[in-house]
Amino acid sequence: MSPDKNRATAAAILPLVGGPDNITSIAHCMTRLRIGLRDRGLVQDEALRALPAVMGVVEDDTYQIVLGPGAVARVTPEFEALVEEGRAQPAAAPPVTAPPVTAGELQARGAALKEAQKARNASPFKLLLRRVANIFVPLIPALIGCGVIAGLNGMLTNLGLLPGVVPALAAMASGFMSLIAVFVGYNTAKEFGGTAILGGAVAAIIVFPGVAKITAFGLELRPGQGGVLGALAAALLAVYVEKWCRRWVPDALDVLVTPTLTILVSGLVTLFGLMFLAGQASAAIGTFATWLLSHGGAFAGLVLGGLFLPLVMLGLHQALIPLHTTLIEQSGHTVLLPILAMAGAGQVGAAIAVYCRLPRNGSLRGTIKSALPAGFLGVGEPLIYGVSLPLGRPFVTACVGGAAGGAFVGLFNQLGASFGSTAIGPSGWALFPLLDGTAGMGPTIAIYGGGLAVGYLVGFVATYFFGFTQQMLTDLNTDPDPDPAAPPAPEPSKAPVLA
Template identity: 60%
Template sequence: MTDTHTGTARDLLALVGGAANVTSTAHCISRLRLGLADPGLARTRQIKDHPAVLGVVVDDTYQIVLGPAAVDHVAQAFDRALARERAAAATTPATDAHALAARGAALKDDRARRNATPGKLFLRRIADIFVPLIPALVACGVIAGLGATLNSLALSTHTGALTGIVPVTTALSQGFMSLIAVFVGHNTAKEFGGTPVLGGAVAAIVVHPGVAAITHTPFGHLKPGQGGVLGALAAAALCAALERQARRRIPDALQMLLVPTLALALSGLAALLLLMPLAGLLADGIGNGATWLLAHAGAGAGVVLGGTFATLVMFGLHQALIPIHTTLIEQQGYSALYPILAMAGAGQAGAAVAVYLRARHNPSLRRVIRSALPTCVLGVAEPVIYGVTLPLVRPFVTAGIGAAVGGAVVGAFAQFGLTTGSTAVGPSGLVLLPLLDGSHGIGPAVLVYTGGWLTAALAACAVTHAFGFTPATLTALNAPAPEAAPDPAPPPSEAAGRPEPREQAG
């Protein structure tokens, strides 16, 4: 951690209203997420103009986009600065603390009523179930790719040592995938207010080999793993609901014995007799539907999926696709939809390059692009979206056009029989390369994906350069930056000539 990160943390703490206004802190891959008692005290304009900040997003938390390279260091320094300020404030009376907290609670409730629609909350829950599984999915995907490469070398060179390594990589990569339903059940119960281990227990029924002996169901024979993660999710959600109901109705003295037993038994029976077969039909429909779509309309599907994915991300609707990707990976070993959607990041990167070239006399905006572009190439497009393309509007649209072109390339290859897929969800950009697989192996998949990614980036750059700016926008971008007005309170903040990002609900 450098003094720059420490200084940034001190600046941000002052600009959001000080320690008294901060109710919670957290950070994700690129954003510092703050709970603020009174969001109105945050000086958003000055925060956006800070040289270390790439954008601000106001949602249920106050989110400051810093980029993957800086966010962890700044978050640690922010927590330390927050602790120091609170320790110093503890020696002085806080006469306005209760009024501040009450006003902040009212603002938070009002924002929650406006933004927390049932559909959006449900999608967030789905994301919270699957996102914690991403590190294991990535690790297993990388190991599976290594195993496939070693297997190809063993077959071509007849090397006995390599042949012995392949079963090891298979065990390492498939162990988690064989039990992913259990982890989904655990996380589902946690999200829906149940006991996580009960969710894992009922989900374990889905993958238990003994279900093959169950023949008398309304849908005939069962198969181990039938319904996969979708069946596990449904069973665990039902188990959590039954557990909550049982706790309200069973006397305290009997709860330890009866609550888990009833919840597991009833939800397990429902899973065996109804949820597994129905989820199996749905999973088969997803797999067959994706295969048919790419085989018969690959290029067109690539245009639609690639071109609209950044917009879905902006509104949080992409979270609905996580179970679909996971189901495809579980069924086929990879998601053929994921590389097409990853073209959205390539489009954002290409559009950012065009903005850099057109804003020759805007050093502040060019600095932001230099900082955000490498992370976009490596798969994290948020800094470019919120700091560059979305505030300018047109470059965000032209980035989608470039992504549609790249998606068409990947989809067209799938339409002609060369399918490219991802063995994990989460990474994109060039980081996705070791996680690729497909109908013809990892080598052709890498070539198709790389070709599509470069095509998307180049198309977005060209279209943005030609059509991404009105004359008035170009004049404003390249106008000399105005002198910064004196800051009413330190810390120093560098006046920037880059455009103001719009606040979006993430």
């Protein structure tokens, strides 16, 4: 997308979310522009969904506009600039906007479902999970880049090629991971209202080589012990110590005493408590994941693959990032991500089945055609919110496809062909460059590709035969503006009656 198109997309979005004065915060993750709103009622949902660059919208703690990987990182700065420019201009009469574009009954159902989910999702526990996710989401681009370089480095090492380049690639791939605790500490303090650099300073203690000279609980500490979990806990403690100091330390001494006490108190607790405890927790996560897939791989894969789409629907999937990151720290890859990626395969298969079953619904078929490329690359929100979730049954059958693909990958893990992803973020076809396993690259790629194929096939078959009732087919297989390339619809009396 060219710079002009990026700015045009941002300019099209801004008035539909209430203009600059209605924006309280702007951020983005891998695929979504996340906006804080003063007045939710000023947002024109259907008009937003009708924009060519918008794949869907998600209602959560922030208003999230799905733009897709890459595009969101380019549109967000333009959107921020337009908001700043709009706030700097004198107030003017509100512009006359075109009436909202109606995208159809399915999108209205999807919006209603998201509103209900938002209300159910406001529990303190789920809000805490989202805050934890906000700590790790900004790290994903670096995790992806370093993961791809690590995969390239491994391939060159195995093939014996470019031996002079391999050490340089190893440094690029490992440098960020060796200091990831510092970035986690920085983001944790920032997210929970502390001074970000103090959170990073406390977390840096964990990766300092000199901790190897310190004994806690009768054992010598190891640099990096506790990893991202220890960094998160240490920085959170630093936030509370800092806030206590801000309340009680006189203003004249604050600049000297507060940072000193924050690092001193939090650092001592980290060295003589948190590093050991977080290290034990991290080891337990790795041990459990390995045991789960080696002893119950097929069943575990079925459950994980089948339940992941609902987590994505609820916006809670990013709460798994600390677990993935911990596994990558320990073994170089996360065995969970390839299994969870099968949920996207089931979603793609289900969407293709919907496309085939509703040949006269040009509007829905157009949505599917525009969202499928992103779906193959693992971006599932457009298909979830634009197709399967509003329809109901196809969402369930998509989960069935994800469960089948997860069981396939889990079975091979159980048989000894363990593999995972060297980074988090991508899934679908985009995960191939990040795969790493004990059985070699060839078998690893074949198993993952086989899992995707199973997910596509089962998601398609389950949706085609069980995703619609007769009434659904009658109601949905019409469109006032049908796809001109669509074949004639079958006679209703000849369509099979589905339960």
